[in-house]
Amino acid sequence: MNLLPTIAKHLSSHEPVVFSGTDPGIVVTSVTVPRSLDSIFTDINRFQVIAAIEDGPDDSADTTPYAFDVNRLPKPSKISAGLINQATFLRRHQNKDRRRRQQGVDEATLRNKLDKAKRERELRTKKAYGKVTAVERRYIRAHARLPRDVPEPTLIHFIGHYQGINSSIKGHSRRGMAKIRAQHRVHGNVAITNEYNTSKTCSFCFSKVVLHRARRIILGKERIIRLNGAVECVHPRCPARRKNYTTRGRDANAASNIALSGASIILASDRRRLPCFRRDATKHTRYSLVSNLTVVTPELVPRDSIRDE
Ligand SMILES: [Zn+2]
Numbered sequence: 001m002n003l004l005p006t007i008a009k010h011l012s013s014h015e016p017v018v019f020s021g022t023d024p025g026i027v028v029t030s031v032t033v034p035r036s037l038d039s040i041f042t043d044i045n046r047f048q049v050i051a052a053i054e055d056g057p058d059d060s061a062d063t064t065p066y067a068f069d070v071n072r073l074p075k076p077s078k079i080s081a082g083l084i085n086q087a088t089f090l091r092r093h094q095n096k097d098r099r100r101r102q103q104g105v106d107e108a109t110l111r112n113k114l115d116k117a118k119r120e121r122e123l124r125t126k127k128a129y130g131k132v133t134a135v136e137r138r139y140i141r142a143h144a145r146l147p148r149d150v151p152e153p154t155l156i157h158f159i160g161h162y163q164g165i166n167s168s169i170k171g172h173s174r175r176g177m178a179k180i181r182a183q184h185r186v187h188g189n190v191a192i193t194n195e196y197n198t199s200k201t202c203s204f205c206f207s208k209v210v211l212h213r214a215r216r217i218i219l220g221k222e223r224i225i226r227l228n229g230a231v232e233c234v235h236p237r238c239p240a241r242r243k244n245y246t247t248r249g250r251d252a253n254a255a256s257n258i259a260l261s262g263a264s265i266i267l268a269s270d271r272r273r274l275p276c277f278r279r280d281a282t283k284h285t286r287y288s289l290v291s292n293l294t295v296v297t298p299e300l301v302p303r304d305s306i307r308d309e
Contacts, residue, residue, distance in 0.1 A: 003189060003266050004290065006154055010037055016153035018144045020136075021259025023199070023251045024162045024177045029084070031251035032077045032136055032157075034143035035259045039071075043260050044267065046070075046239075047206055047274055048287065055284060068239040070204050074143060076252045077136045079180060087128035093117040125179070133183035155188030157181075158262030160195040160254075193262035197277050199254040202233040204240040206276040209233050212247050 010017040019035040046068055053059075053066075085091055096117070100110060137155060144153055159181055184190050202209050212230035215222055232247045233240060240246050261277040269288045275281035 003156055003191070006156070006189075007037065007266065008292070010154075015151060016144060016146055018140055018153045018155055019259050019263055020140045020155065020157050021193075021255040021257065021262070022157060022159040022177075022180075023195075023255040023258060024160050025251065026081075028078050028080045028251070030079045030159075030177060030180055031255050032079075032140070033252055033255040033259065034074055034077075034140040035256065035263075036144055040260060040263045040267070043203070044264060044274065044287070044289065046204075047276065050205060051275075051286070063236040065241040066205065066237050066239045068204075070239045070243060070245075072243060072245055073203065073248060073252045073256050076249070076255055077139045079132050079136065083132060084125070084128050087131070088121045088124040089117075090121060093121065129179045129183050133180055137184070137187060155184070156263075157184045157188060157190045158193040158259045159184075159190060160198065160258050161192050162195055191262050193258050194273075194277070195254070195258060196261075196279055198257035198261055199231075199250065201257055201276050202231075202235065202238060202240070203253050203256045203260070204245075205233060205235045205238040206274075207233065207235040207238070209253065211250075 006017055009015045017037055019037065019040060020032050021035060022030050022032040024030050050066060097110070097114060100113065140155060141153055146153060159177065181190050200208055209231040211226040211228060212232040213224050214227055216225050217223075218225070229250055230247055231250045231253050234246070238246060240248075257277070261273050264274040264277070264287065265271055267289055269290045272278065272287075274287050275285040278285065
């Protein structure tokens with residue numbers, strides 16, 4: 001699937017394209033963050049500049065945050081298993097069945113009722129996925145804030161490859177990504193993206209994040225605990241420091257990176273993603289943008305201009 005022409009069209013004739021990144025999970029089936037093409041270019045640009053600085057002369061004494069003006073991550077769209085179950089009546093059917101059993105309804109009637117309920121659920125499931133994914137697409141499109149006379153944007157969904165094998169958490173009903181992907185595919189492009197490093201990388205400075213820690217009193221003693229829902233960037237020069245945004249939602253950070261990782265492949269001259277999301281990258285691995293797009297992408301910011309005086 002070559003999506004580069006779609007992107008080139010966006011840049012030349014204002015047929016817009018909007019991206020989204022999705023982090024698949026278990027308790028929450030999917031967490032999706034909308035992204036504009038502009039924000040992808042800005043991220044790639046920032047990656048290049050920071051990589052060049054960190055590759056240069058040792059300036060580890062400098063702890064001023066990089067002078068990039070970064071925005072907080074957009075609020076993610078979430079699709080949970082509970083939302084789908086509610087819409088499909090699974091819980092309601094289960095309760096009804098239990099009540100019938102308590103009332104001593106005979107086996108044949110029970111089976112009959114169950115079959116009927118199952119058919120109803122199948123229909124409802126299809127509708128439910130159609131509905132929740134339509135809401136999600138509307139949210140992604142709205143993020144682009146396009147004027148009314150502009151044609152509907154092309155959507156490119158980057159969805160993490162996580163399959164949910166070997167990691168079931170007891171007590172949570174699971175709903176797969178397959179039906180969500182299928183729905184999005186009808187209305188746009190879906191690209192399964194390797195999730196490597198996306199949950200461990202800061203979306204702003206591309207260094208390693210840590211799980212957020214907090215102080216809690218447990219059994220009368222103060223303890224440091226890890227909060228699984230949040231990550232924290234501890235890089236002293238992270239531009240997010242300027243916005244007091246070093247701690248942020250783990251899933252939203254990952255979803256944003258999944259979009260960047262996927263989009264960076266399409267935009268690379270050698271079809272290789274940004275080095276921070278590559279398994280085999282070293283500190284000196286470089287990323288190169290496709291040449292026919294470089295004329296329209298923002299110029300690299302010269303090193304001096306992003307320094308504080
Ligand atoms: Zn950072």
